[in-house]
Amino acid sequence: MPPAATAPAVRAKTRTVTAPEAGRRERRGRARRLLRLWPLGLVALLLAGFFALGGHRHLSLDGLIRNRDVLAATVAAHFLPALAGFALFYVFATAVSIPGLAVMTLAGGFLFGWLAAGIVVVAAATLGATILFLIARTSFGAALADKAGPRLARFAEGFREDAFSYLMFLRLVPIFPFWVVNLAPALAGVPLRIFVVTTALGILPGTFAFTLIGSGLDSVIEAQIAAQPGCLADPACTPSIDPGALVTPKLVAAFAALGLVALIPVAVKAIRRRRARR
Numbered sequence: 001m002p003p004a005a006t007a008p009a010v011r012a013k014t015r016t017v018t019a020p021e022a023g024r025r026e027r028r029g030r031a032r033r034l035l036r037l038w039p040l041g042l043v044a045l046l047l048a049g050f051f052a053l054g055g056h057r058h059l060s061l062d063g064l065i066r067n068r069d070v071l072a073a074t075v076a077a078h079f080l081p082a083l084a085g086f087a088l089f090y091v092f093a094t095a096v097s098i099p100g101l102a103v104m105t106l107a108g109g110f111l112f113g114w115l116a117a118g119i120v121v122v123a124a125a126t127l128g129a130t131i132l133f134l135i136a137r138t139s140f141g142a143a144l145a146d147k148a149g150p151r152l153a154r155f156a157e158g159f160r161e162d163a164f165s166y167l168m169f170l171r172l173v174p175i176f177p178f179w180v181v182n183l184a185p186a187l188a189g190v191p192l193r194i195f196v197v198t199t200a201l202g203i204l205p206g207t208f209a210f211t212l213i214g215s216g217l218d219s220v221i222e223a224q225i226a227a228q229p230g231c232l233a234d235p236a237c238t239p240s241i242d243p244g245a246l247v248t249p250k251l252v253a254a255f256a257a258l259g260l261v262a263l264i265p266v267a268v269k270a271i272r273r274r275r276a277r278r
Contacts, residue, residue: 091124097182108121108211113215
């Protein structure tokens with residue numbers, strides 16, 4: 001039999017990259033990185049514009065009390081358009097991290113009732129938080145994962161492993177600002193589905209607590225007017241209310257208890273791991 005034919009040797013072709021081509025590749029890579037950052041730049045621009053136009057001065061409890069009659073009359077005349085406008089602005093405020101969401105939630109309860117406002121706020125806050133989450137993940141997520149050291153990588157991996165419990169705790173117990181809890185999971189690589197579910201569920205108790213407080217805000221204002229003699233003689237008087245007085249220690253304790261319940265699965269898993277190592 002004739003000997004088997006041997007396959008011809010395949011020579012690997014190597015291509016030398018010239019300096020000009022390397023420069024073009026580097027410029028294209030830099031352009032792609034900058035392109036990923038434009039949504040974050042837009043958020044920063046919108047936030048700066050909001051402050052430059054003085055919008056932050058209206059998102060205060062004093063501003064709500066001062067304009068409550070005008071706002072209430074507008075809502076009474078145009079309930080559905082006002083509710084839709086409130087929802088859209090809440091999405092915008094959450095997405096660009098405008099401070100004052102707690103006051104907006106109180107205002108929603110005051111103007112639209114605790115139930116309608118609570119449903120709208122949960123939906124709008126979840127949508128706005130998701131927009132910011134996606135912007136952060138697109139802008140920084142991949143780059144941070146590539147440059148993360150071993151410690152940061154291990155921390156992110158541990159956070160992702162119990163992301164549902166950790167995020168539920170952070171939503172139920174507002175230790176950190178809302179925008180921080182929107183950004184951190186994106187940088188840690190938390191899946192979008194877990195982020196959306198924990199945001200919607202985690203903000204439910206606090207949202208409805210604040211809309212309930214807001215629905216009774218008128219009686220609180222009247223009580224403050226009666227307690228301040230100068231306001232009784234002046235119809236234009238704006239009573240001062242301490243926002244901290246609206247959130248009772250019992251309410252804070254209830255949120256803390258819910259947050260600890262959310263961490264039970266993490267604690268159980270840690271105990272099982274220790275027993276398995278023995």
